[in-house]
Amino acid sequence: MLEIRRESAEVRVGIIGSGFIARIHARASRQAGARLAAVADVDEEAALQAGRRFGAERAFGSADALIESGLVDVVHVCTPNHLHAPLALKAIEAGLAVICEKPLATDAPTAVLMAGRAREAGLVAAVPFAYRFHAMVREARARLADLGRVSLIQGSYLQDWLLKSSDDNWRVDPEKGGPGRTIGDIGSHWFDLIEFVTGDRITKLCAQTSVVVADRVHSGPVLTEDLATVQFATASGALGSVAVSQVAPGRKNRLFFEISGASGSFAFDQESPEQLWLGGREGSQLLVRDPMTLSEAAAPYSPLPAGHPQGFHDCFDAFVADTYATISGEHREGLPTFEDGARAALLTDAALRSAREGGWVTC
Known part of the structure; x- marks a missing residue:
């Protein structure tokens, strides 16, 4: 019988963003058995509404407040592209694991810098190349x-x-x-x-x-x-x-x-x-x-x-589950x-x- 690995130790998750892709991240975090501790958006009301939709425990009116809250172990950056680098770098500086949407940055030198910072900090930092x-x-x-x-x-x-x-x-x-x-x-x-x-x-x-x-x-x-x-x-x-x-x-x-x-x-x-x-x-x-x-x-x-078709949700769920397993100290082949x-x-x-x-x- 084949072993199916999909469970991970509880990870406290914070999601920055409230749009379509943030919803995909939130769903995948729940599927992985994580705890969706917080969501943040530049607009406090949007954060509250997203928190209710996603099933988050807390909502913050700024990304900085979420990152500095001490409530999360990993931050999902689900914002427009120009905010990826500053938010991911801030999370790394705070000692948090990061999942950042692609493109990692709007220019290559900044993306290389981000990879270097994560490596130096010894933190798990992943990009959703979910395919x-x-x-x-x-x-x-x-x-x-x-x-x-x-x-x-x-x-x-x-x-x-x-x-x-x-x-x-x-x-x-x-x-x-x-x-x-x-x-x-x-x-x-x-x-x-x-x-x-x-x-x-x-x-x-x-x-x-x-x-x-x-x-x-x-x-x-x-x-x-x-x-x-x-x-x-x-x-x-x-x-x-x-x-x-x-x-x-x-x-x-x-x-x-x-x-x-x-x-x-x-x-x-x-x-x-x-x-x-x-x-x-x-x-x-x-x-x-x-x-x-x-x-x-x-x-x-x-x-x-x-005969039971799989699709994009299954891919994304697997990506997030493998990221959390890596945060918990396991090895997952092919994690981007x-x-x-x-x-x-x-x-x-x-x-x-x-x-x-x-x-x-x-x-």
């Missing part, structure tokens, strides 16, 4: 050796939620979202997933960006990219390409990758997460998630029996840390520089 926690992503990683030498990596991450000029969000504002919107927001997920699955580093890239919707009703002229295409090469010699867009009609959250090697290929589509496509010269097949047949690496991330967040920020900066200056950039 790592799909069971079939873990299965792909475990099967990588079956492909032989990897030659080609391709894929995309496509959304359409910013397709119209009336679609607006703080992420469009570079002062709040950072200079790389689509690359930093969703491209970072794709790059992290590829380096995680292959264990290979992207060493150089060449990028193009485009603004498709020139003006937003509330934000005005758009200064950050709606879409980008990136070519790259890895340390092992594989070539790759990816397209990322937040203006691709009909695509809601399609993260896709395909990896080809000397003796086989595999492909994963986040919108069909129960399957992994396996390709070979003699034929191909769809491997369906089943905890009874998955590899040892993937089985712990398949808590439901075959601030080091991984800094790596994603470096790739984002490299892609923006390539698009701005033209040509290839080392990274």
Whole structure:
């Protein structure tokens, strides 16, 4: 019988933010058996309402008050991007573990600084690259050796939620979202997933960006990219390409990758997460998630029996549970840390520089 690890010692949690992603964090913390001690928001009434929705014990009208309260062991930073670095650094300075939403910072040097501070303090600091926690992503990683030498990596991450000029969000504002919107927001997920699955580093890239919707009703002229295409090469010699867009009609959250090697290929589509496509010269097949047949690496991330679909909530729950287990002194393979967040920020900066200056950039 397979062992399913999902419980952790009680951890006192504080969540900074009250929006959609904060709700996801709150749910995952409860699923992990943690104690949701506090929530904070810049607006006290919003904090109170979020506290009631999330089931928090206390509500604070400022992030500083939560961090300094002495009531929490780990802080979840679920704010607009420009606040990630100052709040995460303050939490680290206070001796608290941190889960900080991506992008870790709006520029690579700050993200590298954050990773260094967490390392020096000996604190657990994690970034929600939650797609790592799909069971079939873990299965792909475990099967990588079956492909032989990897030659080609391709894929995309496509959304359409910013397709119209009336679609607006703080992420469009570079002062709040950072200079790389689509690359930093969703491209970072794709790059992290590829380096995680292959264990290979992207060493150089060449990028193009485009603004498709020139003006937003509330934000005005758009200064950050709606879409980008990136070519790259890895340390092992594989070539790759990816397209990322937040203006691709009909695509809601399609993260896709395909990896080809000397003796086989595999492909994963986040919108069909129960399957992994396996390709070979003699034929191909769809491997369906089943905890009874998955590899040892993937089985712990398949808590439901075959035929009971798993999705984003399950991934996020697993990420948070593994973070709390690490805080409690256990080891969890593949936990995305601030080091991984800094790596994603470096790739984002490299892609923006390539698009701005033209040509290839080392990274």
